Amino acid sequence: MKINGNEIRPGNVIEHNGGLWVAVKTNHVKPGKGGAFNQVELKNAIDGTKLNERFRASETVERVRLEQKDFTYLYAQDDMLIFMNSETYDQLELSQDFVGDRAAFLKDGMTVTVELYEEKPIGISLPDQVTLEIAEADPVVKGQTQSSSYKPAVLENGIRILVPPFIGAGEKIIVDTNDITYVSRAN
Incomplete structure (x- = not known):
């Protein structure tokens, strides 16, 4: 599907220079002289390389549906x-x-x-959240209960994570897979 260069939005996948590119950031620029353009930061969908391109409204690009x-x-x-x-x-x-x-x-x-x-x-x-068991967790240090301090723990898959002091080894917790952080205790 062909779209004009000024219609490119973040998240769009376009075919450009013989490759597949994902628009990461877009910035519409209207300079004092000359025509307006869309400054687009692109990331290659295959190898992850980045590219900055200017697209004028008169240019058309092929938008790809995945x-x-x-x-x-x-x-x-x-x-x-x-x-x-x-x-x-x-x-x-x-x-x-x-x-x-x-x-x-x-x-x-x-x-x-x-x-x-x-x-x-x-x-x-992947799913945004997964339930995993704590393999090992450091013991709570007395006197740290007033501040909201987190302690290190190791999940069943070997990943290190910070958890609240009340979480112990053997408990199941919900972990955010995007930023690898503790979300809550699993039921």
């Missing part, structure tokens, strides 16, 4: 993660580098959303 499909995480094999399409039962292999640091939050049977462009995966999103 297909989003739900996949179920099955297991890890060497440095590959195996997912299954929830509808067709086709399997998809992604490298751990593709998922990044958040691969540690994957659990068997977890549903994730994979963004596809022409059947090629270019992005993955």
